[in-house]
Amino acid sequence: MLTTKSPLLAKTASRVISGSTINPAARISIILCQYHSPSSSFNTHQARSFSFTSKSPLQTTQSLQITPTVPRHRETKQSWPHPVYTEKQMQDIIIAHRDAATFSDKIAINAVRLLRSVFDFATGYKHDPKVASGEKKAGDATQFAMTEKKWMIRFIFLESIAGVPGFVAGTLRHLKSLRTLKRDNGWIETLLEEGYNERMHLLTFLKMHQPGLFMRLMIIGAQGVFYNAFFLSYILSPRTCHRFVGYLEEEAVITYTRALADIDAGKLPGFENARAPQIAIDYWKMNPDAKVRDMILYIRADEAKHREVNHTLANLDGDLDPNPFMTQYEDPSKPHPSKGIEHLKDVGWSRDEALSK
Structure with missing residues (x-):
């Protein structure tokens, strides 16, 4: 597109375009802004929008857009296919709490309470304490109200942080295995799979809502602080860190249980009939017409599984004991730890229990 009031400029630009070789795979647009004569009615004192172009009356901008020959995004196989959950298994998920029995447990739970208070403040979330204690059902909580947007902000912030511990722990155990020239007894894969699963939660919610600049900056800052704090803590006491994650997942189950109760109570009409994103349908192998509520059921079940895994790992000796969630048991008819939730503790x-045959 060529627009100008100057015949000389038009003639010069035409020569440039006709004499150049243009790649057919590219779309080139050359825009010559109009030349305004002194007699023009254009107000030179009018506020200009922010740009990187020159302030002179004649402005020339050339933009080159190349259409890619191959799609930027390709479908790939999942590194860790998700286990199949039944409807009954997901409906049977309950809010549960493990009592802090040791000094290490008390450090972990107090750290979670501190993190929870900061997290609630950052996302504008409040919940009825009686829901967490089991004195009141989640659907009966009326003291605090959450909208669809508030829930999405909370979900995104929660999952952006929840994906950190698994990879930090897996990385440190991987490096230790290399450093000591010893096997890891199967812990690394479960820890990395946990981080992968949490990231899939995040990617799913991002298909429904895109956070603003302020929230993105908060996520960057929170990740930087939390990653380094968890990294140093895991070096000092892996058991305390796994207990910490177990308590953190207890809070996640409370959060998603409250969200499901709000949907069922009609408090979130935007979620009631909304279809689950395709990425969620593919990952959890859901029905093609699955709704957002169905998706949150799967996510809550995942958090309950992480709760079980980390509380179990905190009960083991990380240097000697094998990972029970990767173990082949002699008697599969008995309840044992597994990747699924058929025998969820x-x-x-x-x-x-974890080391029994």
Whole structure:
């Protein structure tokens, strides 16, 4: 597109365009802004929008857009296919809490309470304390109100942080295995899979809502602080860190249970009939017509699984004990730790249970 009031400029631009070789795979647009004569009615004192172009009356901008020959995004196979959950298994998920029995447990739970208070303040979230204690059902909580947008902000912030511990722990155990020239007893894969699963939660919610600049900056800052704090803490006490994540997942189950109750109570009409994003349908192998509520059921079940896994790992000796969630048991008919939730232990398996044959 060529627009100008100067015949000389038009003639010069035409020569440039006709004499150049243009790649057919590219779309080139050359725009010559109009030359305004002194007699023009244009107000030179009018506020200009922010730009990187010259302030002179004649402005020339050339933009080159090349259409890619291949799509930027390709479908790939999942590194960790998600286990199949039944409707009954997901409906049976309950809010549960493991009592802090040791000094290490008390450090972990107090750290979670501190993080929870900061997290609630950052996302504008409040919940009825009686819901967490089990004195009141989530659907009966009327003291605090959450909108669809508030829930999405909370979900995105929560999952952006929840994906950190698994990869930090997996990385440190991987490096230790290399450094000591010893096997890891199967812990690394479960930890990395947990981080991968949390990231899939985040990617799913991002298909429904895009956070603003302020929230993105908060996520960057929170990740930087939390990653380094968890990294140093895991070096000092892996057991305390796994207990910390177990308590953190307890809070996540409360959050998603409250969200489901709000949907069922008609408080979130935007979620009631909304279709789940395709990425969620593919990842959890859901029905093609699955709704957002169905998706949140799967996510809550995942958080309950992480709760079980980390409370169990906190009961084990990380240097000696094998990962029970990767173990092949002699008698599969008996309840044992597994990748699924068919034998879910809300507060984790004891060491004797996890190591039994």
